[in-house]
Amino acid sequence: MASSFTAVGDVMVDLRVVRGGGTHEASIRLHAGGTAANAAVWAAAAGAAATCVGRVGDDLAAGALEAALRARGVRPALARDPEAPTGSVAHLDGELAVDRGANRALAEADLTGLDVDAVLVSGFALLHADSAPAARAALAGASGWTAATAGSPGLAERAGDALADARVLVANAAEARALTGAEPEEAARLLATRHDVACVTLGAEGALLAADGTVIRHAAAVGADGAGAGDAFAATLLVALVEGLAHAEALARACAAGAAAAASADGWP
Numbered sequence: 317m318a319s320s321f322t323a324v325g326d327v328m329v330d331l332r333v334v335r336g337g338g339t340h341e342a343s344i345r346l347h348a349g350g351t352a353a354n355a356a357v358w359a360a361a362a363g364a365a366a367t368c369v370g371r372v373g374d375d376l377a378a379g380a381l382e383a384a385l386r387a388r389g390v391r392p393a394l395a396r397d398p399e400a401p402t403g404s405v406a407h408l409d410g411e412l413a414v415d416r417g418a419n420r421a422l423a424e425a426d427l428t429g430l431d432v433d434a435v436l437v438s439g440f441a442l443l444h445a446d447s448a449p450a451a452r453a454a455l456a457g458a459s460g461w462t463a464a465t466a467g468s469p470g471l472a473e474r475a476g477d478a479l480a481d482a483r484v485l486v487a488n489a490a491e492a493r494a495l496t497g498a499e500p501e502e503a504a505r506l507l508a509t510r511h512d513v514a515c516v517t518l519g520a521e522g523a524l525l526a527a528d529g530t531v532i533r534h535a536a537a538v539g540a541d542g543a544g545a546g547d548a549f550a551a552t553l554l555v556a557l558v559e560g561l562a563h564a565e566a567l568a569r570a571c572a573a574g575a576a577a578a579a580s581a582d583g584w585p
Contacts, residue, residue: 332346356368371394374396484553
């Protein structure tokens with residue numbers, strides 16, 4: 317029987333623009349994205365019955381996101397916000413512009429699907445003040461395994477006890493340093509005193525997993541941070557842990573998923 321998985325957090329429209337040679341020429345591509353959406357599709361790819369919980373606007377983008385999630389086998393549980401637009405991120409010649417839109421208004425009333433084997437909460441939802449109460453409620457109200465990502469180094473610096481209810485924590489090296497003040501291996505050890513399992517992703521150098529007083533390293537590339545690699549890693553790791561795989565095997569699967577996401581045009585399987 318497939319494990320059940322819910323991702324809670326940001327759901328976004330991802331617009332990628334590369335200017336061409338002419339004055340107005342450009343290559344423009346539109347993708348579904350956001351940390352919760354990314355995690356949910358990778359959990360589904362790992363064999364879980366996956367749900368994506370988030371908040372979107374009452375607009376065309378919301379419908380497109382719901383359709384994209386369903387096409388990947390994910391159940392969308394997206395509350396419609398009549399006042400805010402669906403969140404979006406624009407990539408323009410290497411620069412990012414982000415409008416979290418309706419993600420800012422994520423509310424406890426939006427939460428559903430918490431009675432599952434695993435709940436993964438995005439650090440962006442958990443560590444931004446506006447969405448934090450709902451995200452923290454998702455961790456506290458989950459019935460099975462709980463996990464969180466660290467969001468970004470800037471968010472991690474002010475995390476306080478917001479991550480305390482996560483049994484599993486996934487952070488990249490910069491985020492782990494912001495949380496602990498330590499370099500990756502020592503940071504993983506320190507984080508494992510606060511969580512059952514702590515992972516520090518290292519991009520092309522792989523990842524570390526700390527648990528039960530030991531640190532395991534897997535050298536296969538997770539891929540560059542961003543492009544959904546961290547979300548793929550976290551979701552795949554959590555599904556593997558729920559299924560009872562040994563830590564080394566769970567880490568190997570997570571690294572493979574992260575590398576695949578980084579190599580994908582849209583970060584999805």
